[in-house]
Amino acid sequence: MQNRLPQIKTSLPGPEAMKVLALDHEFVSPSYTRDYPLVAKRGEGMMVEDVDGNVFLDFSAGIAVVSTGHCHPDVVRAIQRQAGELIHMSGTDFYYPLLAQLAQKLAQIAPGKSPKRVYFGNSGTEAMEAAMKLARFHTRRHRFIAFLHCFHGRTFGALSLTASRAVQRNGFGPLLPGVSHIPFPNLYRCPFGHHGGECSPENEVIEYLENLFKTIIPPEEVAAIIAEPVQGEGGYVIPPKNFFARLREIADRHGILLIFDEVQSGMGRTGKMWACDHFGVAPDILTTAKGIASGVPLGVTIARADIMNWPPGAHASTFGGNPIACAAALETIRLLEEKYLANSAQMGEYAMKRLADWPKKHPLVGDVRGLGLMMGIEFVKSQKSRDPNPEARKRIIDRAYQLGVLLLGCGESTVRLMPPLVVERDQVDFALDTLERCVVEIEK
Ligand SMILES: Cc1ncc(COP(=O)(O)O)c(C=O)c1O
Numbered sequence: 001m002q003n004r005l006p007q008i009k010t011s012l013p014g015p016e017a018m019k020v021l022a023l024d025h026e027f028v029s030p031s032y033t034r035d036y037p038l039v040a041k042r043g044e045g046m047m048v049e050d051v052d053g054n055v056f057l058d059f060s061a062g063i064a065v066v067s068t069g070h071c072h073p074d075v076v077r078a079i080q081r082q083a084g085e086l087i088h089m090s091g092t093d094f095y096y097p098l099l100a101q102l103a104q105k106l107a108q109i110a111p112g113k114s115p116k117r118v119y120f121g122n123s124g125t126e127a128m129e130a131a132m133k134l135a136r137f138h139t140r141r142h143r144f145i146a147f148l149h150c151f152h153g154r155t156f157g158a159l160s161l162t163a164s165r166a167v168q169r170n171g172f173g174p175l176l177p178g179v180s181h182i183p184f185p186n187l188y189r190c191p192f193g194h195h196g197g198e199c200s201p202e203n204e205v206i207e208y209l210e211n212l213f214k215t216i217i218p219p220e221e222v223a224a225i226i227a228e229p230v231q232g233e234g235g236y237v238i239p240p241k242n243f244f245a246r247l248r249e250i251a252d253r254h255g256i257l258l259i260f261d262e263v264q265s266g267m268g269r270t271g272k273m274w275a276c277d278h279f280g281v282a283p284d285i286l287t288t289a290k291g292i293a294s295g296v297p298l299g300v301t302i303a304r305a306d307i308m309n310w311p312p313g314a315h316a317s318t319f320g321g322n323p324i325a326c327a328a329a330l331e332t333i334r335l336l337e338e339k340y341l342a343n344s345a346q347m348g349e350y351a352m353k354r355l356a357d358w359p360k361k362h363p364l365v366g367d368v369r370g371l372g373l374m375m376g377i378e379f380v381k382s383q384k385s386r387d388p389n390p391e392a393r394k395r396i397i398d399r400a401y402q403l404g405v406l407l408l409g410c411g412e413s414t415v416r417l418m419p420p421l422v423v424e425r426d427q428v429d430f431a432l433d434t435l436e437r438c439v440v441e442i443e444k
Contacts, residue, residue: 001044005430006404007055013037014052035394035408036401043070046420046427048406056401059419059431060408064232064264064374067291068335069422075294075331082327089323091120092316098326105333110302111274112282117308119301120321124263124289125153127299128226131285132157133315135224135257138307143222144176145209145256147184148191149234149411152226152261161226164233180217182209184231185239188367188378189386202243209250219254224285229275232264235411236376238369244281257284257307263299264374267291268336268421271345271372278371291421293328340421348372351417351428359383362439364392375417376410377435388413392442399438405431 013021017039038056042049046069048056058070068075082098091099099120107116119130136142144161146152151164160176162168169175183191185201192204213219225247231237251258258281265275266288272278274286284307289299298321348370355368355377366380379396381387390413397407397415410416417431 001042001047001049001055003047003055004045004424004427006047006057008402008404009054010052012054012402013039014050014054016051020051035397038401038406045069045072046423054404056404056406057427057431058406059417059423060406061291061418061420062295063290063408064269064418065290066295067267067269067421068294068332068340069420070295072294072331072335072422074335075328078327078331079296079324082324086323088319090318091321092318096323098323098330099321102321102326102329105330106300106302109273109333110286111276112304115305116302117305119303119308119315121299121301121317122297122319122322122325123153123299124261124287125155125158125299126317126320127263127287127289127301128152128158128161128261129155130301130315131226131259131261131287131303132161132224134285134301134303134308134310135259137310137314139223139255139257141221141223141256143178143180143217145212145217145222145225146179146181147227147231148181149184149186149231149237150181150226150228150261151231151233152228153263178221180212182212184227184234184237185243186231186235186237187240188237188369200240202240202246205243206246206250213254219256222254222256224257224259225251226259226261228261228263228265229279230265230270230371230374232374233410235378235414236369236374236416237411238371239279241279244276244279248281259283259285259287261287263287263289267332268341268344269372269374269418271341271348273336273341275371275374292332293325294332296325296328298322298325298329336421343423344372344421347419347421347423347425347428348375350425351375351432354428354432358436358439362436362443364389364439364443370417373417373419373421373423376414377417378411378414380413395442396435396438399441400434403434403438405434407435 020039103118146161152158152161160179190199260283285303358365367378379389379392393413
């Protein structure tokens with residue numbers, strides 16, 4: 001693909017896209033939520049070409065997955081080499097070198113000094129499921145504490161933690177007993193209703209939790225506290241700097257495990273390998289998926305070796321850690337360490353500098369926030385009321401698509417920017433110029 005910037009040649013969706021949409025609407029599960037009718041055919045680096053030859057600049061990365069860009073040649077080579085040698089064997093019943101090598105690499109780069117072990121699944125939700133089972137098994141306790149607005153996946157265990165949107169739970173209950181949700185310390189939308197200046201939600205969240213422990217949740221029954229270090233689907237919300245140290249202290253005091261879900265925020269997305277590195281706190285169990293293998297399905301659960309003490313047969317997966325996924329992951333990590341982790345930090349800083357004065361310039365923009373290339377712009381009806389503005393968000397995302405930039409939303413009215421970590425400065429400029437043009441058009 002020649003293009004480094006968008007080129008739109010047909011009306012959208014184009015004629016070939018229309019045919020796929022008709023087929024999809026007839027046969028594919030209607031549970032998916034597509035914001036706009038992009039029908040992808042090819043991807044290369046930052047660019048995606050649709051079935052009509054239109055080329056888009058991708059600031060969604062397949063929901064934060066293609067960390068090294070679309071079809072990075074080194075990742076493609078690693079996949080092709082592995083596909084010619086061994087596609088599947090099942091790490092559940094046999095050994096192969098890549099599984100052990102990837103486990104060693106992940107154990108080395110995982111946060112915290114203690115030795116680690118790694119469990120392999122196929123997705124973020126499976127990584128969370130394994131983390132929950134391991135926490136119960138290790139502690140012999142049954143309760144979990146999670147945060148409102150968090151997203152941890154959609155299988156029954158993970159869904160019991162997820163508290164992002166009611167539609168994700170509606171009709172599926174009863175879910176796992178023993179899961180309690182507490183507010184997340186959101187600085188822009190203080191869960192305790194204080195706005196502007198006097199808000200320090202981390203203190204109130206900690207107090208709230210301590211109070212639960214004194215009243216309705218015996219801490220001796222709690223296996224784990226689960227958090228996304230940066231809330232993803234919930235709105236790209238970054239908690240106060242000292243929050244996780246406080247949570248770590250409470251967890252330790254009560255023998256409760258701390259699980260960080262870095263399915264979305266891990267693998268360099270925030271400019272460091274792990275989002276929790278920004279807070280200087282290591283969890284007992286860490287999950288990651290999305291960006292780990294540049295688009296090949298893989299989810300991992302990394303735990304302190306003394307915690308991952310379950311016996312043979314306790315948990316496993318036929319496909320988890322499939323050789324092709326392991327090859328793609330090892331190559332992805334190599335590329336991240338070589339250059340893209342640094343690029344994520346640099347480009348994120350550059351973009352955040354450009355975004356910093358948007359709330360001053362644009363009445364529709366309530367807040368901008370970000371770490372590395374995990375950035376959110378929250379749209380409001382008025383800056384004074386801070387009422388969420390999902391209609392403006394929708395119009396902005398639709399218009400950006402028409403102009404060739406692929407964006408996604410999160411939270412109630414936030415646009416998230418999560419390009420592949422290979423993004424270059426002129427592409428950041430193009431995406432932000434386009435986004436700003438959409439905001440100005442809608443403000444008129
Ligand atoms: C933080 C987090 N955890 C878990 C999941 C679930 O991952 P998957 O969709 O791969 O099952 C997601 C997916 O968006 C996520 O963002």
